[in-house]
Amino acid sequence: VKEILTCPDVFVCRHPINLGQGAALRTGIEFATQRGARFIVTFDADGQHQAQEIPRMLKPLLDQECEVVLGSRFMEHGRVENIPLKKYVLLKIAVLFTRLTTGLPLTDTHNGFRAMTVSAANRIEITQNRMAHASQILRSIAALRIPFKEVPVTIRYTEYSMRKGQRLSNAINILWESVAEKI
Amino acid sequence: MKPIQPLLACALLATFLLYFRYFRSSLIDRVFSILIFLAGFLAVLFPQLTSSVANFLGVGRGTDLCFYIISAATIFSMVLLYSKISRLEKVNTKLVRWIAIATAEQSASSDPTSRSKE
Numbered sequence: 668v669k670e671i672l673t674c675p676d677v678f679v680c681r682h683p684i685n686l687g688q689g690a691a692l693r694t695g696i697e698f699a700t701q702r703g704a705r706f707i708v709t710f711d712a713d714g715q716h717q718a719q720e721i722p723r724m725l726k727p728l729l730d731q732e733c734e735v736v737l738g739s740r741f742m743e744h745g746r747v748e749n750i751p752l753k754k755y756v757l758l759k760i761a762v763l764f765t766r767l768t769t770g771l772p773l774t775d776t777h778n779g780f781r782a783m784t785v786s787a788a789n790r791i792e793i794t795q796n797r798m799a800h801a802s803q804i805l806r807s808i809a810a811l812r813i814p815f816k817e818v819p820v821t822i823r824y825t826e827y828s829m830r831k832g833q834r835l836s837n838a839i840n841i842l843w844e845s846v847a848e849k850i
Numbered sequence: 851m852k853p854i855q856p857l858l859a860c861a862l863l864a865t866f867l868l869y870f871r872y873f874r875s876s877l878i879d880r881v882f883s884i885l886i887f888l889a890g891f892l893a894v895l896f897p898q899l900t901s902s903v904a905n906f907l908g909v910g911r912g913t914d915l916c917f918y919i920i921s922a923a924t925i926f927s928m929v930l931l932y933s934k935i936s937r938l939e940k941v942n943t944k945l946v947r948w949i950a951i952a953t954a955e956q957s958a959s960s961d962p963t964s965r966s967k968e
Contacts, residue, residue: 680950686943694947698954796943 678702688779689800693793700785707788711779715822724782727816734787734813737773738780738820745775745819754824765802769809773817777801780820787813858894862887 680698682691692709699707706728710716716738724736740747741762747755758777765776779801783791791807793800808815866887870880893900893916900912909915 678954678956680954682946682950684946686946690943690947693943694950697947698951701951794940796939 687797687800689793689803690796692800696785696788696793700789704785707783707785709779709781714825716780717821717823720780720820721782724780724818724820727818728782728784732814733816734784735791735808735815736782737775737815737817738778739773739775739817740778740820740822742774742817742819746821747824748822749824750822751824761802765805768802769805771805771809771815773805775817776805778820778822855894859891862890862894 678698680694682694695709696707706725708721708724710718710721720738724738727733727736739745741758758775762773762776765771766773781804790811790813791804793803793807795803807813866883869883893912897912900915902912904910904912904915907915909918
C-alpha cells in the first residue's frame with residue numbers, strides 16, 4: 668500500500684477491521700461517488716488482473732453501449748494462464764449455476780474485474796460483506812435489468828494470487844450465504 | 851425434597867437475578883421473563899405438575915413436555931440471535947465504512963482537484 672501511495676492521484680481507503688471484499692467494494696464505490704467519479708472499475712489486488720486492460724473495459728461505457736462491463740476469462744479472446752484444473756471445473760459449475768438462477772447469458776460469473784457507471788454501481792446491491800457478493804452483483808443486474816456487456820480479459824494465476832485467492836472449500840460458504848440472504 | 855431440587859432452584863434464581871441485573875428491557879419482556887422463571891420454579895419444586903400439564907396436552911410424560919418446550923425455545927432464540935447478529939453486522943459495516951472513507955489517504959498529488967478512481 669505504501670508503494671501505491673507514491674503514485675499520483677491515488678486514494679487508499681482502509682477498513683480498520685477486515686469486513687471482506689464485498690464490504691470493501693461498497694466502500695470504494697461510495698468513496699468514489701462522493702469524489703464525483705463517473706466510472707468505477709473494480710479490480711482484484713492479487714495480481715490476476717491486468718491494469719492495461721482497463722481502457723478496454725471502459726470503452727463500452729464511454730460509447731454508452733451499456734452501464735456495466737464484466738470481465739470474462741472464458742469468452743472468445745479472453746485468456747486464462749496457469750489455471751488449476753480444480754478451479755476451472757469449479758468456475759464452470761459456478762457459471763452454470765448463475766446462469767440458471769439469474770438467467771443472464773454470461774460466460775464468466777466470478778470475475779472481480781468490472782467497470783460500471785456510478786449510477787449503476789450505486790443501484791447494484793452489495794450487502795454480502797464477504798465473497799458471496801459476486802453472485803449478488805449479478806442477481807442485482809438481472810433484477811434491475813441493467814444493460815451489461817462482457818469483455819474478454821486475461822487472468823493470470825501466479826503463485827502469489829493462488830496464495831491470496833479463494834480456497835475451493837469456500838464455495839460452500841458462498842452458497843450458504845447466498846441462500847441465507849433470501850430468508 | 852430431593853437434592854437436585856435446591857440445585858436447580860438456585861441455578862434458576864441466579865439466572866433470573868443476572869437477567870434483571872444486566873438485561874433490563876421493556877415491561878413486556880419483564881412480565882414474560884417473570885412468568886417463565888415462575889413456571890421454571892414451579893416445575894422444579896413440584897415435578898408432578900409438569901406431568902399433569904403434559905397429560906392435559908396429550909403428551910405422555912412431563913419430561914417430554916419440557917423437552918419439547920426447550921427445543922422450541924432454543925430454535926426460537928437461535929433465530930432471534932441470528933437476526934440480531936446480522937443487524938449488528940450491518941451497523942458495524944456502516945461504521946467501518948464511514949471510518950475508512952473519513953480517513954482515506956491521498957497520495958502526493960500533482961493536481962489536487964483531479965478526480966479519483968477506485
